[in-house]
Amino acid sequence: MISLLAHIANPAETADRRRTERRTLRLDVAARSSTQETAVVIRNLSRTGLLIESDAGFALGETFILILPELGAAPARVVREDGKSFGCEFLSPVPASAISAALLKAPHDDDEAQAIAEAFAMGDADDFVAARPTSALLFTVLTALFAATALLFIVALATLNFSAD
Numbered sequence: 001m002i003s004l005l006a007h008i009a010n011p012a013e014t015a016d017r018r019r020t021e022r023r024t025l026r027l028d029v030a031a032r033s034s035t036q037e038t039a040v041v042i043r044n045l046s047r048t049g050l051l052i053e054s055d056a057g058f059a060l061g062e063t064f065i066l067i068l069p070e071l072g073a074a075p076a077r078v079v080r081e082d083g084k085s086f087g088c089e090f091l092s093p094v095p096a097s098a099i100s101a102a103l104l105k106a107p108h109d110d111d112e113a114q115a116i117a118e119a120f121a122m123g124d125a126d127d128f129v130a131a132r133p134t135s136a137l138l139f140t141v142l143t144a145l146f147a148a149t150a151l152l153f154i155v156a157l158a159t160l161n162f163s164a165d
Contacts, residue, residue, distance in 0.1 A: 022046040023099060025106040030140075031056075033064035040066070045102055049089040050076065058086050068094065070101035072143040 022044045031040045031054070038056040045051075050066075058064065058078045066074045074094055080087030 022049075022051075023103060025103055027069075027102055027106040029069075030067045031064050032067075033058070033062060042066075042102065043085070045099055047090075047093040047096060047099060049079075049087065052086050052088060053084050054086065055084060063091070067140055068098050068102055069105040070139065071095070071098040072140070074098070 023046065024044050025042060027042045027045075028039055029042060031038055031052070036056055038054055040052040040054040040056075043051040043053060052066075058081065060078055060081055063075060063077045066076055068074050071094060075091040076088040077091060078086050079089050
C-alpha cells in the first residue's frame with residue numbers, strides 16, 4: 001500500500017459569504033404571518049434562506065410561514081428589508097428535495113412567467129390561486145387534512161382512560 005500526500009485547502013474567500021448555494025427562480029407562493037396572508041414571489045432560494053418580493057409589508061424579525069411545493073409549511077424570519085424585497089432565513093434548513101421541487105414548479109416559459117407576474121401585480125387573489133397548478137392546491141389541502149387528523153388522534157389518545165380494573 002502506498003501513502004499519498006494531500007493538501008486540503010480552505011475554500012477561497014469571496015464577497016458572498018452565504019453558507020449554501022442560492023438558486024435563482026421566480027415562484028409565486030403563499031405566505032402567512034400572525035397578522036396577514038399574502039402572495040409572495042420567491043426570487044432566490046437555498047436550504048437556509050430566500051429572497052422574496054411582496055407588496056405586503058414585513059417587519060425585520062417578523063416570522064411567517066411559506067407554503068413551498070412538495071414540502072408544505074416552512075417557517076422563515078425576515079432578516080433584511082429593501083423596499084418590496086425581503087431577505088429571509090428559514091428557522092431550520094429545508095431539505096434539498098424542497099429546493100428541487102421549487103425549481104421544477106417555477107415557470108420555465110417567459111410567457112407563463114409574465115402571465116403569473118401580471119396576475120400577481122393586479123393583487124387579485126383569485127387570479128393568483130387560478131395560476132397555481134391544481135396539484136399544488138391539492139397537496140396543500142391534503143397536508144392540512146393530515147395535520148388535523150394527526151392532531152385529533154393525539155387528542156383521542158390523551159383522553160383514553162388506561163386504568164387496571
